[in-house]
Amino acid sequence: MTTPPALLDVTLTPAEAVAALERVLLDGLDPETGPARTGLPVPAGELLLMPAADRRYAGVKIAGVARDNPARGLPRITGSYLLLDGPTLRPLALLDGAALTALRTPAVTALALDRLADPAAAHLVLFGTGPQAYGHLAALRAIRPLTAVTVVGRRAAPAEELAAHARGLGLDARTGSPEDVRRADLVVCCTTARTPLFDGRLVPDHAAVAAVGSHEPDAREVDGELVRRSALYVEARAAARREAGDLLLAGAGEGSLANLSELMTGRAVVPQNRPRFFKSVGMAWQDLAVAAAQYEQPATAT
Incomplete structure (x- = not known):
């Protein structure tokens, strides 16, 4: 038996x-x-x-x-x-x-952003108010010296609940708007949005951005302007080719993508003069x- x-x-x-x-x-x-x-x-x-x-x-x-x-x-x-x-x-x-x-998706993001973020990155702009948003806040606090969080959500009450949670962790936290990416060191998108959440021209050159909310080729959380400006990283090029709408809809070529293994082993270049964008679709x-x-x-x- x-x-x-x-x-x-x-x-x-x-x-x-x-x-x-x-x-x-x-x-x-x-x-x-x-x-x-x-x-x-x-x-x-x-x-x-x-x-x-x-x-x-x-x-x-x-x-x-x-x-x-x-x-x-x-x-x-x-x-x-x-x-x-x-x-x-x-x-x-x-x-x-x-x-x-809820644990592994934020851990993947944190693993990537630990390599991609500016060493002094302290301000997180967080899009989303669901379990993944809470999980990403916890994961990023584990690997980054965060001091400030701006929560951007579709509804005011859940956004304020997450901001209050962050304040309870000792962070300077408030709710905000998509324009707050202007001041971001880190931007994380974990929403169900199918169209871009913010203007990619506003993201500072020193910032690192992650988008994890979709695994569909016709959905995206960031726009083509951010993709064109950024150094691009994915879990795997093969998975991105199937499912990463943020990159596919922006026309990003597979040859421009570095994967997580290359990032972890130092084979991927991490420039400091333009945004770094990590797109996650989730893998088994x-x-x-x-x-x-x-x-x-x-x-x-x-």
């Missing part, structure tokens, strides 16, 4: 998740070989299937993107993650897929890296 998988809470800190991602890249993982995400339209939205494997572990995330859930008071992202033993493919652990996504190897790190903390098993 097969032993049922352990149920694991997602308790890694943002810093631990960042370290897990960095470790697999420095150990030689090539993100260009990562399997493509499978998406299936369903009446409620979309089902996503994301498998990955290495020598020690395999795993698969089944995620739902339910567009009407926020109006019901439910998370927009749902799902589960099944972690398997690599050599035998025995089920080892089952994790909350939404919690895993990231879920596997963080889920495996969680599994290797046995005290979390229940």
Whole structure:
């Protein structure tokens, strides 16, 4: 009889998740070989299937993107993650897929921006007010000496709630408008927007920008002006070619993109005289890296 998988809470800190991602890249993982995400339209939205494997572990995330859930008071992202033993493919652990996504996506952004940000970067302009916005604030605080946060949201009340949360962390935080990117050291976009959130001409040359809100070729959070001005970085060129609307709609050529492995190992150039833009669509190897790190903390098993 097969032993049922352990149920694991997602308790890694943002810093631990960042370290897990960095470790697999420095150990030689090539993100260009990562399997493509499978998406299936369903009446409620979309089902996503994301498998990955290495020598020690395999795993698969089944995620739902339910567009009407926020109006019901439910998370927009749902799902589960099944972690398997690599050599035998025995089920080892089952994790909350939404919690895993809420941790690993900001960790990927933090990993990239830690390399791309100006060393003195202290002011974050944060677009979005959902779980990813809170997760990105936590992850960026783990790797950057943030002192100020400007929250830009579609609705005033959630934006003020996030700003109040940031003030509770000791940050100088307020709500603002898209024009506040003029003063930004870091800009992070984690929204459901399908059209640009701000004028890319306003972003200072010293700033680093990340967009994580979409994985569709016809949706974007930043405009072509920012893309044309910026040095460009992605998780993998192959994934960006399929899903990174921010880059595809701006006509960015694949040859202009550096991937995360190149950024981590120093093979990618990071200029300081123009913005640096990181576009993330989410990849299965990231879920596997963080889920495996969680599994290797046995005290979390229940």
